[in-house]
Amino acid sequence: MxxxxxxxxxxxxxxxxxxxxxxxxxxxxxxxxxxxxxxxxxxxxxxxxxxxxxxxxxxxxxxxxxxxxxxxxxxxxxxxxxxxxxxxxxxxxxxxxxxxxxxxxxxxxxxxxxxxxxxxxxxxxxxxxxxxxxxxxxxxxxxxxxxxxxxxxxxxxxYPASTDVSDDIATEKVKKAAHELHVLICDDSQVARNQMQRSLENLGVKVTSAKNGREAWLMLKDMAGKGVDVEQYYLMLISDIEMPEMDGYTLTSMIRNDTRMQRMHIILHTSLSGGFNVSMVKKVGADGFLAKFNPDELASVVVKRIEAVSKR
Missing domain, CATH: 2.40.50.180 (CheA-289, Domain 4)
Known part of the structure; x- marks a missing residue:
């Protein structure tokens, strides 16, 4: 075998x-x-x-x-x-x-x-x-x-997973900075989308979700076509890798090849394990890789991004 x-x-x-x-x-x-x-x-x-x-x-x-x-x-x-x-x-x-x-x-x-x-x-x-x-x-x-x-x-x-974020991560300072920020999440699993949304809402950010890479890409392309500054509108994109119609690697590559959104901050969030993913993240131009699913780890990545944007 x-x-x-x-x-x-x-x-x-x-x-x-x-x-x-x-x-x-x-x-x-x-x-x-x-x-x-x-x-x-x-x-x-x-x-x-x-x-x-x-x-x-x-x-x-x-x-x-x-x-x-x-x-x-x-x-x-x-x-x-x-x-x-x-x-x-x-x-x-x-x-x-x-x-x-x-x-x-x-x-x-x-x-x-x-x-x-x-x-x-x-x-x-x-x-x-x-x-x-x-x-x-x-x-x-x-x-x-x-x-x-x-x-x-x-x-x-x-194995039911908690979606609660620790208080030392979801602080009042973070929530105050996050309340006008918007995160796009992309995953074909409904349970994964729900887990991410509940965790991120603990931080106070707004969340929009897409069911696969193609849906996310069409959403972003439509916004850019209407003159929306996608890089400013979304704090970041958090995307699964395995998805029907268009995977997360391809979605990342297409965003990086579009001058209207190529600097968008992208984290690939996946149940795929192993160091292989780290090298592939670099290959397609994503900003990071995060293994599923730990609410504190997910929230920490978003908090780090919030802090980076706040310093500008």
Whole structure:
């Protein structure tokens, strides 16, 4: 199974080109799902799991992998489908991935292939299905829809995160300086947008949100076309990297190539882990990288920007 990740080394060449690699996998039906290869550390046959006391049956146990003890989540049960029976676990696979500073293993029935595609081929789920689902994107492949699961929503359900900002960061002085400032946030996950908005509103800043890079880009381009000084209107842009239609790297590159907004302050805020992102931030011209999700760390980045603007 390790051979399925042989092409991972090529992924650095796709940064800033609105391209991605998806690892396709299956659960209990013929429906296929996708996860960004960037987030995948390895894929392996499910070993024997160690049971642990737990509040939710979604966590099947712990796997001991290369000296680490990693929690195993049944992805079928996490999205409301039938759980994997205990007797079938050893015939399943683990996708070991890194999300929001956590290393997790997702229990899946089968692993298919790695698919190289473009973010502009990835679409947001139809609005008609409502917001009560675990989908963050869909795309068509071989005349069938591949679904990309909103893992951040799953993790928020299992490991609820506080959005409160510490008082020593959200001081009265900061709030006074922030009340007329405006931050643009961009993320395809509704739970991520809500988390960021609640945290930033603790500082007193105004928040506008976009669901993907394309929506943010069209918003900024429209404002600039109407004569709005985008660099002055927004204190900063805080954008996810992985998004349907246009990713955060491409959004950053397009802003940097537009003289009307090229000095806009941009922070890439993502669940993608690792030092790789730091070098990619420099490559596309972003001002910084921040791993999800810690409200104090997010607020501190904004406070630093508020202080820089106040000194002008």
């Amino acid at each position: 390790s051979s399925i990740l042989d092409s991972v080394n090529l992924r650095t060449q796709m940064v800033g080109q609105n391209r991605l690699e998806l690892l396709l996998f299956g659960l209990e039906t013929s429906q296929r799902y996708g996860i960004n290869v960037f987030k995948v550390r390895e894929v392996l046959q499910c070993p024997e799991l160690t049971e642990v006391p737990r509040k939710t049956s979604v966590i099947k146990g712990m796997a001991h992998i290369r000296g680490e003890t990693i929690p195993v989540l049944d992805l079928s049960e996490a999205i409301g489908r039938s759980p994997v029976p205990a007797e079938d676990e050893r015939r399943c696979f683990l996708i070991v991935a890194e999300y929001n500073k956590r290393t997790l293993a997702f229990l899946v029935r089968k692993v298919d292939r790695i698919l190289n595609t473009n973010w502009d081929q990835i679409m947001a789920p139809p609005a008609e299905i409502g917001s009560d689902n675990y989908l963050t994107a869909v795309f068509e492949f071989e005349k069938k829809l591949i679904e990309i699961i909103d893992v951040e929503q799953i993790l928020a359900d299992i």
